[in-house]
Amino acid sequence: MPGKPAPIKKSPAKKAANKKPEPAPESEPPPVEAAPVDAPPAEAAPADAPPAETGPVEAGPAEGEAAPAAEGLAAPAVDLLNAEGVTPVPTSAPLDVSVEDVNDSSLTVKWKTPGTIGDSGLDGYLVEYRKDGTTDWVVAQEELSQNNLYCIKNLTSCDVLHLRVVAVNRGGRSEPGSLAEPVLIREIGERPKIRVPRHLKSCFIKQVGEQINLVIPFLGKPKPVVSWLKDGQPVDTRVNIRNSHKDSIIFIRSAQREDSGIYEMTVKVDSFEDKATIALQIVDRPGSPADVKLVDTWGFNAALEWTPPKDNGNTEITGYTIQKADRKTGVWFSVLENYHRLTATITDLIMGNSYSFRVFAENQVGVSETSAVTKGVATIQKTGIVYKPPEYPERDYSEPPRFTTPLADRAATVGYTTKLLCSVRGCPTPKIEWLKNKVIIGDDPKYRQNSTQGICSLEIRKPCCFDGGVYTCRAKNEQGEAAVSCKLQVKQVILPVADNEKGK
DSSP states (O other), X not given: OTTSOOOGGGOHHHHHTTOOOOOOOOOOOOOOOOOOTTOOOOOOOXXXXXXXXXXXXXXXOOXXXXXXXXXXXXXXXXXXXXXXXXXXXXXXXXXXXXXXXXXXXXXXEEEEOOSOOOTTOOOEEXXXXXXXXXOOOEEOOSSOBOSSEEEEOSXXXXXXXXXXXXXXXXXXXXXXXXXXXXXXXXXXXXXXXXOOOGGGSSOEEEETTOOEEEEEEEEEESOOEEEEEETTEEOXXXXXXXXXXXXXXXXXXXXXXXXXXXXXXXXXXXXXXXXEEEEEEEEXXXXXOEEEEEEXXXXXXXXXXXXXXXXXXXXXXXXXXXXXXXXXXXXXXXXXXXXXXXXXXXXXXXXXXXXXXXXXXXXXXXBOSSOEEOSSOEEOOOOOOXXXXXXXXXXXXXXXXXXXXXXXXXXXXXXXXXXXXXXXXXXSXXXXXXXXXXXXXXXXXXXXXXXETTEEEEEEOSOOGGGOEEEEEEEEETTEEEEEEEEEEEEOOOOOOOHHHXXX
């Protein structure tokens, strides 16, 4: 019954060990040796010896039963052998014994299955407890527990109990799996719970020299006990930690790279606790690349190679910046930025110049403050270069004249200047002639002739009635000739006579 010390002779381990193995084959009893003739007679009991008890005597284990494990007695060899003749072996100790729940009258304990069970199997578990300051272990249940969880009821409030769990099989009791610390039997107002902010659930990154102020809230009643570890060790004194009843604050005035690591926060209320980890990464600019070499120079090109920097600034290298400088001017120019490889070919170098090269490393903080410079100099040699212009096949573009826009018939008014227009194409450029009624106009000052980029025009200044007729534009070149004509009509404008003039 829970709360009452169980006599060892009534341990449930004995009940679990009462499984009878198959009987071993019977063997002939050994012969009984006769007592020697000169053996001394048995000593008589002294007269004042107390009489033997006549009460009932507890029987030993029946045939085939295993010895009670709590008594630590070895069972007969014939009882410890199974049908195959293998000696049963106890399991290893149960793992990760912890408290699942506690109040002022009960305690729930949980554990994990032993790591090694063996061929003898597992019959169940025993949960035992003792009060702080005593040495008597009390078995909490009457039957073996088949689950990895057990609730001990009818406990006394404010008692401090030590707990252990034992696995039982045909081989007997295993080594006990004990609770690390004793448990205080009392009502827990609120279990501890850490509420890690979302931005701290991933790696928290800060640069060297920046201030860090992290607030991590938690729950728990009565007031929890808060502790911190960094990489499994106590936190350095330069890291300031302030704990209140509802949150814990980590403050670092000026972050350094040695502050990087895994910070573990533990909030504990009696035997209940909650843990959370925060990854803190302090980053800085990287160092310069190592061992920059000028591998080869050919034509107008130079090949470089280098190795990553030894100091990456506590973060990943994202690229490299390569610069060149002419030895005459000494001015540096960037030729490649955010370059990801460890080899590069620099092109378009100027013939006759000598160049030095340097490489910077980059990470998420920025470019390294120092660079690695090549020891050698890339000199672009002068060579005799003869320019040979490309040869293109000649094409004959010649064609006879062809009018693309013909002359149009039109009417003009006496005294008002008019113009005739047409367009022509041909190769070579054709010669243009204007004719009136099939007679070449020539250099008559009354007419002004013009031909620009294939546009031909004939301007007739203040025409009269005698300037009407058929006008022709003729184009000639070596390939042939073409002509277009139009009819010009010059009209006289008759003004109406006024009434007073009609009277006269």
